[in-house]
């Protein structure tokens with residue numbers, strides 16, 4: 198069996214790899230998983246591959262339990278229809294056996310990295326998770342629909358896992374892969390407290406949400422515990438655009454968070470989304486102004502490729518309301534390259550590309566790091 202994680206941006210190379218797999222290793226079963234997996238997505242983008250037998254099954258949402266059950270059934274040639282959490286081909290279509298998420302994250306076993314030669318990597322680092330899901334409901338974000346709800350692990354288990362990795366693999370850095378590490382500020386504070394009490398000498402980084410609960414004192418403690426940088430999904434320097442995205446933040450919170458990080462030697466990495474429906478030239482300029490204001494604090498900017506719209510995301514059903522060119526049924530009108538535009542002509546792929554390159558030029562002119 199071979200498994201593929203499917204990201205929207207890597208759909209075509211993944212499909213290519215899957216076809217190669219079936220061509221050269223036809224007896225090897227192909228299982229898909231990852232944040233793009235949903236019935237809608239597979240029916241829209243992968244129906245042909247399912248029908249052609251290139252994909253045996255896709256696992257919906259968290260794969261830990263489903264994959265084990267699936268493999269157990271396959272080993273003894275049993276029917277897999279009873280395994281919850283699968284998508285599989287049936288009579289020219291795709292059927293679902295329902296989906297499930299991990300109800301109790303504390304039950305996940307200790308990850309085993311013993312097959313990984315860490316000497317092949319630049320950093321002695323290992324990823325882990327404190328939580329799954331997000332407390333926010335940003336309308337463009339697939340995490341809202343994918344992870345269903347915010348859940349977190351007990352802090353003593355997280356500490357135990359990190360200590361295990363330090364002892365087993367001699368790592369000195371931990372990457373938290375959570376959608377955000379400050380979904381629950383007391384939980385984060387508790388973990389940071391445990392790391393400090395333990396005297397563990399590691400550094401760590403993770404994604405974070407701009408918040409008035411990410412206080413100066415919490416940032417100080419995080420720094421003392423080894424926090425090296427935080428990736429903030431700021432997306433825009435315009436409060437209007439941020440509100441349209443339903444980010445649920447106030448830009449003045451960013452002011453405090455960024456300055457406190459800077460004072461405590463925590464790098465601030467920004468994720469930016471260019472060309473959200475409703476972003477005017479003035480809003481775009483506000484993003485440039487914000488970056489300029491905090492250039493001392495910002496260590497890197499992830500410019501991204503502009504907002505992509507696709508079926509299945511929370512934004513899709515309200516795209517027309519946001520002014521995106523749509524037909525009478527509310528279906529977004531895409532060009533041949535799946536690009537969308539505003540109905541009033543105020544923005545299209547060229548406007549977005551131009552703004553992206555202006556942002557890049559702006560960052561270069563300020564000697565800032567970006568990608």
Ligand code: B12
Pocket residue numbers: 199200201202203204205206207228229230231232233256258259260261264326338339340374375376377404501502
């Ligand atoms: C760490 C991370 C990165 C890292 C490393 C990525 C990598 N290649 O490993 C970096 C910073 C490099 C990165 C880059 C990008 N990322 Co990123 N990233 C993440 C993040 C924060 C964590 C991913 C992770 O490892 N989670 C931990 C593991 C345990 O969870 P998981 O991968 O989801 O896997 C679980 C299930 O999905 C499922 N599963 C997953 N794969 C499989 C496979 C099989 C066979 C099975 C059975 C089950 C299964 O079971 C797993 C256990 O429960 C997620 C957000 C998030 N909170 O998940 C975004 C996320 C995955 N990234 C995203 C994107 C868009 C990107 C970029 C395209 C951004 C860009 N425009 O450049 C690039 C492309 C990366 C690439 N080409 O690989 C999106 C993907 C959206 C989508 N639906 O495709 C996410 C979901 C964030 C978001 N909401 O926008 N990313």
Ligand code: SF4
Pocket residue numbers: 331332333334335338339340341376377406430444
């Ligand atoms: S805060 Fe980040 S992870 Fe959470 S919903 Fe918004 S964009 Fe997604």
